[in-house]
Amino acid sequence: MKPLEPGDARQAGRYRLVAALGEGGMGRVLLGVAPDGRLVAVKQVHAEFAHDARFRGRFRQEVQASQRVSGAFTAAVMDADPDAATPWLASVFVTGPSLKEAVEATGPLPVDAVRRLAVGLATALTEIHRVGLIHRDLKPGNVLLTGDGPRVIDFGIARATEGGADLTGTGGLVGSPAFMSPEQAESRPLTPASDVFSLGGVLVMAATGRGPFTGATTAQVLYNVVHAVPDLTGVPPELRTLVEPCLAKDPARRPSPQRILDFLGPVAPATRPWPEAVHRLIEVQDTAVRTALSWPAPEPVPAPPRRRRWFPVVTALASVAALAVGSLGAVLVATADADPPTAGANLDPTSLETLRRTDPCRVLDQVTVRDVGKLGAVPDSGYLDRCDYRTKSGEKISVKLGDQIYVEGGRPTEDLDGRPVLFTEISGSTCDASVQVPAQPELGVTALAETCTLAKTTLAKVLERVRGGAGYDLPPGTLLAADPCAVLDRTAVAAALGPVREVKPSRLRECEWTAATSLRLTFDKGYSTVPDDGSPVDLGGVTGTRHPVGDSCALSWNHRRIDATRTEHVRIFASKTGGGACDAAVAFGTALAKALPRA
Template identity: 45%
Template sequence: MKPLGPHDPRRAGRHRLIAVIGQGAMGRVLLGRSPDGRLVAVKMIHRHLAQNPEFRARFRLEVQASQRVTGAYTAAVMDADPDAAEPWLASVFVPGPSLRAAVDQSGPMPLGGLRLLTAGLASALMEIHRAGMVHRDLKPTNVLLAEDGPRVIDFGIARALEGDIQLTSTGSVVGSPAFMSPEQAEGHQLTTASDVFSVGAMLVLAATGESPFLGASTPQTLYNVVHNRADTTRVPPVLRGVVEACLDKNPAYRPTPPQLLQSVEAITARAGWAAAVRQQIAHDRSDAERWVALDGRVPESAKRRGGRVRWVAAAAVATLVAAGGASAVLLTHGESVPPDPLANRKLELSDEQLRLVDTCKLLSSDVLGSLGTPDSTFALRSTTCAMGLRQTNGRQTTVTLYAGTDVPATEYKDSGVTVAGRPILDSTFHSSVVNLCGRAALLRQSPRIGIEVNVKGSDTESCELAMSALKAVIARLASNPPLVSLPRQSAIRMDPCTAVDQSVVDSSLGAGVKAAPVDVHKCKWSGAEADVTVELTETKRVDTGESKFTNLRLNGGQLGPLDVSRSTDDKGECVTYHMVRSTLENRGEMVIVTVHPKSTIASDNACAPSDPILMSVLNRLRAT
């Protein structure tokens, strides 16, 4: 990256611009920071191109298409102004190389990388097609390799399935010849199967290092796409069959994205990028954080050289910017050590942001890599993730992170230390089962909400590790908090204390019972006869045959086909789970209503308040 020039804008809407990522014929891409602290890549179109009505119309369509796609494995668009003097679009900043750059620099991907790439691209297609779109320009420079999987970007020539807005001359072909489908090369009407063909071509490139249809000229490339069979002999056998099916010339014979995703189950290699890609991602993120710390100022080292900064653009960025797409990251060299990312910073996260924090990403190698080698992570709740960590001294331990949860005053004491403007609390816990050392950053006093790290073991070394891990997590949250990508109608987005209508609380627990937040995903109401908590979280499903749960229809089916799972204990406590949607494997987005009776009489009918309270939450969710 390089500093902003004298003619570069300092703001794009509500986003403060910090540095120049790159520029090309269509415009430039700038690093920005939104008011909530997230980093954004702002694509800003050159003024002279914006004066062209056709170009502005095409950019407006790109904005509309990008905003329709909000699912996983796409770079979410946060804001845009296609009508500005210099039209711009701000998407989530994605540190990491493009697929094109990764293959050019490191060669063919190992099987674990191919597994992650295939699953991510299939998932991205499912979200794009669910939004009613065909991407129409899937190619290696439009796929960025983020830490947890690929991100599909640049919907500049995407087209809605229900409409066919023609902005090109009759008979013209729009797209990237080496990765377009045969029907696109011949100018025919496109379906979602066209994108599947493009994914197949990219998988061949990733597996072999070579494009399957690239010829000496554009006409030759288009001829190869339409008439020649791709050479897949070097694609790993476990992936070869589905790749060949993706590249079938007949769209009807290609797999659907869900079928492509299902095929990944046959790959036994652990999903993950090669070390070189992971190092690039970590380097890119560090570079971005350095520019955030500078806050738009020119580095002193650059001033000493007369304002010149040596910078090298990754191949992905040069191609993307030239094509008008979103950006990856430019790499700086020869600079001084980046400043402390927590210097003069204050950790500010709203409850809305905390509800969206991806806790397991905060335990990833790019956050905790300096402390050891992270092992597999285990998501327990939306707020909670655990991970095995092999420290640099060879010691194996478990690190558990809680984000946006209650920090018990009885367990945590003020240490007298502050980090990023937040008081740090200390805790040690001993039992016959486990010893833990904890450190927490307090974000709220009432309720006591914070960020907590527990490390297995209560010795001095474990406490030092807990503090180091907490600082690393805070640094990431203060600069670019990793957020989960959720549909608009997601229970996890909701404030649990406002998710239940007060009239329902009054009729179920008594008039005047008020909501009391427990953490960002859980709320409690204390009535005369029972306490009720509502938790809106992503967690393990309970409708898969666990013996203590009974699966049934809500209110005997009188309220419609709403399935719930329910359990009661010997004290009469009633817990009701309703799965809003399935997520990964055996997990789902849940609404959990717990009724804890305060007397024997109340325990006889403890489940009674659950049904109207659950229905109130679901009605509020449907209205969002």
């Protein structure tokens, strides 16, 4: 664990970044802190992937699927922004070394510990496969040994890097050669059985300190994976009967994760499931985390002077933002071309009520913006309060309504109609311009473009158009105009969560309550064709899907169909130390379902 460097970002969405945990082939992992104090592991994708549009599409799909995984032996994905200049995802942070680190530091695990590991990994794969994912990179480095059992990380994300040598750097080969399946090594279609082969290799490594396939070169390792008999020297007999069928070359001959669980049977409960040397590593990490949380933030690196008009840099980081990729530019005072507002409209463009009723894909669609011409909305961005646009030359411009903005130091020196403008240049390649929402200053109206000049020009046009009226059509039963913080009164919320200490909108269509149980409610756009998973629960005439995740619980349901593929979606995420999060989420969801407008 290392301190952040002065030039490093301090925020990823809603999460404050405090330390660097490590770096891998796909990205960098950092320790983050959520607004409610929970720790998260934030993975920021390397720039080589971030600049590829195909990667972003796959990353978005895989993240959405990964968020449905809720097994006890996985580190659940809590949040993500695949559209940020540096795409990221945040998962539950758990303290513990990876299996690779533990074996290298303390030696192979004893039989009982390997058996417990196998039960945990098979349970995790059952959950991952249940939602239609294949891990594709199950290896010792992606298995954490925590104080109450193993955790599988990075499930489903490896697939996002598929698509060719330009993305993977290995001719399209995704995964770790020593632990991939023969069909993966030969780039053949994969099934969940591929993960079972990897599971067998991981268990051999845990029991012996080395994988079943070794070689002097990567090519030799891959050849051995496809053709050679696995080296099981040193694997105890009681484990050999398990790993041998997992390492069958024919996927059809491998057992399913459920068959593995049936074979192993239950494991005895244990407060310290690993050898004492491993638990000492966990304690060392606990101490390191506490130390990192006490580190002061380094001073930000001052920005270099600009060629044209210099202004003090305002360092801002936007939460769950759709960020474009482009080039630097100087910030100049700019005005928008005149498009007449809707007759009779004179709305406050920074009012939460106005923004909730505004369709971000109507604000600038077929509207002319100075210097780039007429914009066209990108169909179905997947969000209710943001939209991407393209210019005739293919440049990308994004609009966000009521999303989080994070300001660190400095003061803006420019304004629009008396409103201060906050500028942020992301990764030296894009710029966003934001004005704050007076009722909730951490939220803002934002335009993102290739230069700060264009971002401000676009923002001026956005404010003008919102003031003139660019509203959603509001069909009966819609949640579009609903204030998530006001659907339930304080008494009803307290009945579900306990005495409420704080309530605040964290985004335009999202609200958070802090009580005995902390809870976040989100109205968003979901897929109507995604099959239900998790445990169904009756919410008084509405069927929700419940996903317990340690001390947290996710509950969701589709509210109103938008079209053939999308719905207005309700998501609840509750957290309560010591258990009971799902009971609180269901109680809140039951009251909410009765209070929502009928679709």
